[in-house]
Amino acid sequence: MVSRSRTRRITGAFVSFTAVGLLAGCVPGTTGAGTANSAGKGAVATDPAAMGKVTLNVLDTFSGGTDNTWMTSVVKAFEKKYPNITIKRTSMAWGDAMAALPLKLKSANPPDIVPPNNGWQSMGTLVRGGLLLNLDNYAKAYGWNKSFPQSILSQEEFSTDGKQMGTGSLFGTPVARASxxxxxxxxxxxxxxxxxxxxxxxxxxxxxxxxxxxxxxxxxxxxxxxxxxxxxxxxxxxxxxxxxxxxxxxxxxxxxxxxxxxxxxxxxxxxxxxxxxxxxxxxxxxxxxxxxxxxxxxxxxxxxxxxxxxxxxxxxxxxxxxxxxxxxxxxxxxxxxSAAANFSISSKSRHADAAAAFLDFAAGEQAAELAVENGTMPLLHPDVKATGEDPLLADDVAIAQGISADGTAVxxxxxxxxxxxxxxxxxxxxxxxxxxxxxxxxxxxxxxxxxxxxxxxx
Structure with missing residues (x-):
């Protein structure tokens, strides 16, 4: 479940986005806003075990309590399955992370994976600035367009010119937890x-x-x-x-x-x-x-x-x-x-294939099961059932099952x-x-x- 401190609210914090030059700025190797975020053409690698030794730098907002416990368990499970990939986490309070994202992504060495909020306050502005990777090729390779409910998938979509939300290309993926x-x-x-x-x-x-x-x-x-x-x-x-x-x-x-x-x-x-x-x-x-x-x-x-x-x-x-x-x-x-958090890949990441593999894992059934084990609401996997004898968690899991199965999120x-x-x-x-x-x-x-x-x- 999402703690009160992490409710998905952004107010005046993002007035400064344009001040740091996102809307008009470019990143190295691009010709302007919206052109940096195209995924490489052709096939992408989807076998993490064959990617060699990789260290992924991940910025997340799961900074305490059950949130941190869940994220820690997901990272541990991923590294156990793929010991050649190391996840190096930096966790920040949600509001602090949202405010820091623009400058972190514009830096010479940005995190490989970041947690932008949905909407124009965060993800949309970062897309317009060319700072997030277009994930369309990965969506096709991993089947995200079919496995994610469209009502959730749309929340991660923007046109590549940054003028339209809710349709177009995929610039983020949900984690397997609901908010x-x-x-x-x-x-x-x-x-x-x-x-x-x-x-x-x-x-x-x-x-x-x-x-x-x-x-x-x-x-x-x-x-x-x-x-x-x-x-x-x-x-x-x-x-x-x-x-x-x-x-x-x-x-x-x-x-x-x-x-x-x-x-x-x-x-x-x-x-x-x-x-x-x-x-x-x-x-x-x-x-x-x-x-x-x-x-x-x-x-x-x-x-x-x-x-x-x-x-x-x-x-x-x-x-x-x-x-x-x-x-x-x-x-x-x-x-x-929505999901309790989204993960996107920096357009400057040198390990996009490995990062996409982690995004897929964080949205997967094992991550949803770990959510329930930690007493939180899962998402994306309606077959995941509540465990234990907590009637409130059972209600929450039933709600999540309906949202995931029926696609009735707005x-x-x-x-x-x-x-x-x-x-x-x-x-x-x-x-x-x-x-x-x-x-x-x-x-x-x-x-x-x-x-x-x-x-x-x-």
Missing amino acids: LIEVYYNRSLLKKIGAKVPTTLAEFEADLAKAKSAGITPVTVGNSDQNGVTQTLYSLMDAYGSQSKISDFVYSQNDAGITRTGFPEAVSTYKKWSDKGYLTEDYAGVASAAAAQSFVNGKGLFHFDYSGSLPLKTGQSKGFGSFVLPRADGGKAVATA PYLDWATPTLYNTINTTMQSMLAGKSTEKAVVTAADRDAAAYVKTLGK
Whole structure:
């Protein structure tokens, strides 16, 4: 599972990307942005055992706790299988790594493997700068185009000119661990109000009303740090909007505006829940981490958050469960989801074949099994089953199985532009404080996206 410190958020940190010359800069041996990232033509080597002795320098964001344990176990398994390849890791906190990536990739000796975030805030900008290797030949050789769900594969794709996201060539691969927004529930409180895990949106809202009547906070949320709104908002959007329209908006395809994504309905429902007192009292003054702790302490029935983000102590997980918010139309649940991290190869790597072999291994079934063994949510391999007696992990694995098998992931809405996350949070805060309207939130988000599309020159 992804810890709270590693949630896939980038705000103002990447304003500096253009300042270091990525958009206009070239790397040695190229003629301009977007031309450095072509994989070599012809066949590529896929037998690591025949590659001789190689040391791969890997930058990752699995810097502590279960994250580090999982990555360590993956590296150990890979090196055991291929003793001729040594993995030399450098781990950094997620935000620090994202800020450091541009300069590291422009250096004379960049890491062979790096972990860019999805979207225009990171991966898209690095593609435009010619700093990431085009992986199309490796995708063909390893069968990634068939083995990865298209809903996940699209998150790693960009046109080679850097003007289009969600289609084109592959510039990264997912690891076999999931990061998604889900609904956590308190098992004893759900039983107390005489309810079962809701299977429809109407049942979920009925449970909110029951909890309120019983004196239980229906949904714990905190937003004093402007980091607690989007989890619920995106889940509601996924419940109301179609998977294709949400993806089209994020990827700026098919002239999809935000009004067709379910976002307006999500904003309206969020406001309704706030007005009805379904959210933590005075949540605007409560930090998102405090709201999560309050939920773990038994103060709320439901809590929307990222997978693996609950501040649980050993043994506490048995009191909680998880599910994806049901769709309003009764269809298969859609989740805002991605891999817990992506790995890309530097366009200047001298060991691209060995690096691609490690990318394939980190996305493989053994890596997914190691995720479950370490109590985290797997991805890409729906046959991987939960082990042990942790009911929350069992729920999470079941969610991941559905996302992997059905391909029902949608990208994070704010990947659409480098500034959309801030735009949504500030306008939602204003609307919920009674200083603006639901329409103002939707209009601001739509304008943010439209303005950014113009900068891409599409």
